[in-house]
Amino acid sequence: MLGSNTMKPKNNRPKNRLDWQQVLQQYGGVITLLVLFVFNAIFTPHFLSMQTLNINLTQVATIVIVGVGMTLVIATGGIDLSVGSLMAISGALAPIIFMHPALGGSAAANLMAMVFPVLLAGLFGMFNGMLVTRFQIQPIIATLVLFIAGRGIAQVMSGGNLQTFTNPGFTVLGQGKLLGLPIQVYLMVLVVVLAAYLLKSTVFGRQVLSVGGNARAAELAGIPVSKVKLMVYTLSGLLAGLAGLIVIAVNSSSDANQVGQNMELDAIAAVAVGGTLLEGGKATIIGTLIGALIIQLIRYTLLAQGVPDAVALVVKGLIIVGAVALQKERRG
Incomplete structure (x- = not known):
């Protein structure tokens, strides 16, 4: 009897604590998002206005789009530090195309300016993949090449000058609205839906997770590891290219020094906060969407409370550290 009485409290307490841990680990992102939303709804003037909603959605759309590509890369056990520079390259090429005198600002010129820069960014992304697969260079080093050189390429393309333009046929990507919502929000949703389907419901998606979980075992199982990577x-390059077009369309200008600046940090933070394991093998596109919304609302909250934007960079770094620590606890 004495033995049974002493055992009961020991069984109950760890179970209750574990339940709370599971709730926080599983729904922590959603809870954080709701807390930020409620806080701003109470303490931030005009937070619930349509204008504020559009501002936040406009700013978060590019983070989500780039974050989706980053999610796929990280799911294979890699990393892509070049996304910001690829955005700058895409953003530098587009005005060169639609402002070229030979094209005369035609609809065809705008279409070319929306397609060719994205394809070029995709080619640079393929270059990253070749460094990782064919030359067996660690992803962080392989993508560091274009992280540094890519922005220089963009500066050379633009002559180091700010490119301003007035082109409604192109700026619709960043300034157009449909049913009161910015066009880039629909692009963001489309990217999220397609990527979520790709990751969860296709052979390629299962291959991505298998490669990230154990590349050697995946190779022995007949999965083309190099092709998947x-x-x-x-894909990460293509999505970065699309995000670059949206940024310059919003601003009606292209600055190779600013387009995509610190985007790699935002994307990695969104992926980590969203629950994708940074060492690969597990990924969630919807989690990345939630993570990006959290990153954006934290930045908005700090600015609304008068905190300098530079502090947001420190907060983002701390968020990544916290997300990694939480992932380590989950594995434990």
Whole structure:
């Protein structure tokens, strides 16, 4: 009897604590998002206005789009530090195309300016993938090449000058609205839906997770590991290129020094906060969407409370550290 009485409290307490841990680990992102929303709804003037909603959605759309590509890369056990520079390259090329005198600002010129820069960014993403697969360079080093050189390429393309333009046929990507919501929000949703389907319901998606979980075992199982990695880096480049077009369309200008600045940090933070394991093998696109919304609302909250934007960079770094620590606790 004495033994049974002493055992009961020991069984109950760890179980209750574990339940709370599971709730926080599983729904921590959603809870954080709701807390930020409620805080701003109470303490931030005009937070619930349509204008504020559009501002936040406009700013978060590019983080989500780039974050989706980053999610796929990280799911294979890699990383892509070049996304910001690829955005700058895409953003530098587009005005060169639609402002070229030979094209005369035609609809065809705008279409070319929306397609060719994205394809070029995809080629650079493929280059990253080749460095990782064919030359067996660690992803952080392989993508560091374009992280540094890519922005220089963009500066050379633009002559180091700010490119301003007035082109409604192109700026619709960043300034157009449909049913009161910015066009880039619909692009963001489309990217999220397609990527979520790709990751959860296709053979390629299962291959991505298998490669990230154990590349050697995946190779022995007949999965083309190198092709899978090459594809995810290419997709990351394509999505970065699309995000670059949206940024310059919003601003009606292209600055190779500013387009995509610190985007790699935002994307990695969104992926980590969203629950994708940074060492690969597990990924969630919807989690990345939630993570990006959290990153954006934290930045908005700090600015609304008069905190300098530079502090947001420190907060983002701390968020990544916290997300990694939480992932380590989950594995434990």
